[in-house]
Amino acid sequence: MIIIQEIHQVIGVQELPFEDSYRDTYLPAVATDPDTRLLWFGWAPHGGGQGYEAATITAARDLGAWDRLVERGRYGDLAAWATSIEAMRYSMQVHVCEVENVVPVDFADLNSVPGTAGDHAPSVLRLDSLRSADPRGVLAALANAAASSASGMLAPAGCWASILGGLDRAPVHILYRIGSPDDLRDALGAADPLHQWSGSLTVAAGLDDEPMETRLLRTARWSPLV
Amino acid sequence: MYFVHQVHRLRRRDASGFEASVRDDLMGAIATEPGARLIWYAWTIDAAVSHLEAITMVAVEDPAALTRLSERTRSGDLASIGARLDDLRVDVQTRIAKPLRYNPLNPSLADVPTTAADHATVGYMHDFVPPCIGQARGYEDAMSNIYMAMTDTELLDVVLWAGLEPVAGPVPEQMNISRIQRTDAVVKLITDEFPRDIKKLGSWMFDALKVRDHWTTRLARCASWSPLY
Numbered sequence: 001m002i003i004i005q006e007i008h009q010v011i012g013v014q015e016l017p018f019e020d021s022y023r024d025t026y027l028p029a030v031a032t033d034p035d036t037r038l039l040w041f042g043w044a045p046h047g048g049g050q051g052y053e054a055a056t057i058t059a060a061r062d063l064g065a066w067d068r069l070v071e072r073g074r075y076g077d078l079a080a081w082a083t084s085i086e087a088m089r090y091s092m093q094v095h096v097c098e099v100e101n102v103v104p105v106d107f108a109d110l111n112s113v114p115g116t117a118g119d120h121a122p123s124v125l126r127l128d129s130l131r132s133a134d135p136r137g138v139l140a141a142l143a144n145a146a147a148s149s150a151s152g153m154l155a156p157a158g159c160w161a162s163i164l165g166g167l168d169r170a171p172v173h174i175l176y177r178i179g180s181p182d183d184l185r186d187a188l189g190a191a192d193p194l195h196q197w198s199g200s201l202t203v204a205a206g207l208d209d210e211p212m213e214t215r216l217l218r219t220a221r222w223s224p225l226v
Numbered sequence: 227m228y229f230v231h232q233v234h235r236l237r238r239r240d241a242s243g244f245e246a247s248v249r250d251d252l253m254g255a256i257a258t259e260p261g262a263r264l265i266w267y268a269w270t271i272d273a274a275v276s277h278l279e280a281i282t283m284v285a286v287e288d289p290a291a292l293t294r295l296s297e298r299t300r301s302g303d304l305a306s307i308g309a310r311l312d313d314l315r316v317d318v319q320t321r322i323a324k325p326l327r328y329n330p331l332n333p334s335l336a337d338v339p340t341t342a343a344d345h346a347t348v349g350y351m352h353d354f355v356p357p358c359i360g361q362a363r364g365y366e367d368a369m370s371n372i373y374m375a376m377t378d379t380e381l382l383d384v385v386l387w388a389g390l391e392p393v394a395g396p397v398p399e400q401m402n403i404s405r406i407q408r409t410d411a412v413v414k415l416i417t418d419e420f421p422r423d424i425k426k427l428g429s430w431m432f433d434a435l436k437v438r439d440h441w442t443t444r445l446a447r448c449a450s451w452s453p454l455y
Contacts, residue, residue: 011439045416045417048412048443049275051441181413187273188413190271193446196272197273200272208238209237209238211237214277218419221419
């Protein structure tokens with residue numbers, strides 16, 4: 001399974017049109033191909049990251065399905081939409097990744113992922129990105145940690161890494177769900193500034209020595225997965 | 227007054243050694259000369275955009291004191307401490323900042339503690355804000371006239387502690403450091419979707435987009451010995 005992880009730096013006044021355009025056009029259009037689905041749409045919340053940064057995470061069954069989606073956006077039925085969305089952001093960073101067998105995912109059956117907008121309470125996710133010259137070693141350590149570590153406030157929802165493996169220095173990504181506002185309150189209010197959030201596979205795997213990038217994300221009310 | 231602001235990127239194994247060097251060596255050494263004091267030491271917390279980072283701030287009274295600090299760090303008694311700190315970090319980003327008109331942080335350097343004393347730790351939102359092109363003064367005006375006129379309640383009890391403008395640093399930007407008075411406030415900011423009404427003409431959220439529409443927030447918490455907090 002391929003993950004297309006896109007981080008968008010959105011023009012501030014375009015925040016709402018950007019989200020609406022993803023909900024009304026991209027979400028259903030992607031679902032017309034049985035091999036592609038938008039999984040998550042989230043914003044970096046005010047107070048917890050980059051201002052007006054959106055993250056979209058789309059799944060494709062394989063690289064053939066990914067290529068079909070790319071071409072729809074370049075010259076096909078999504079080309080006009082792609083041009084309009086391009087005008088709503090300053091920049092976009094795209095990672096094309098393979099889902100790794102580190103933790104189970106709940107989108108293995110793409111047909112079970114909604115292709116139309118629902119309405120549910122937003123949830124909070126955390127996306128950690130680890131850079132390593134040895135992504136295979138990192139993934140093996142994360143898989144061992146996932147198999148043996150206790151659960152915590154961070155519940156792993158998926159792990160993906162660059163399709164180019166060791167030829168690339170792109171990060172390994174781990175997406176977590178955050179259990180509850182109470183967990184979040186306890187973690188943010190911890191008196192020890194170096195307190196580490198429970199459930200982190202990175203910590204359990206002993207990979208927390210190197211500096212790391214993290215994104216807190218709040219999902220949109222219509223995000224297919226929460 | 228100047229504020230020498232540094233973000234130090236660290237490996238976790240070096241975190242306690244780095245903190246000890248700043249607390250036990252640098253803080254006291256800086257204070258042996260008048261006109262400069264280490265005033266703030268904080269950590270970005272787990273889940274901050276970039277982790278692990280220490281953030282330090284040294285207040286410097288005037289250009290003469292900055293000249294002395296420069297000479298001491300380049301070839302004087304602070305050079306060896308600087309080299310030791312550099313050995314312990316992956317990277318550092320340094321800014322020399324001056325107060326913006328709305329800046330509340332105006333320490334009397336003679337009163338800043340120069341030895342470590344334990345106190346409660348405090349959470350912060352630490353923002354780098356690059357104003358829209360041509361809006362550096364416009365952003366300052368908006369912050370002075372609109373943002374600072376808002377009540378603590380309107381600001382969800384996240385209250386500005388320092389408003390500074392780097393005059394030397396990586397990009398033109400301004401810097402706001404706000405104290406989190408209630409953890410619930412930041413939990414609400416993260417978990418709750420803003421109603422769309424709050425983003426209409428006439429609201430701070432909307433009108434401020436004319437002067438800035440990007441920032442980087444680091445969630446941070448000061449050390450228990452940070453001189454100011």
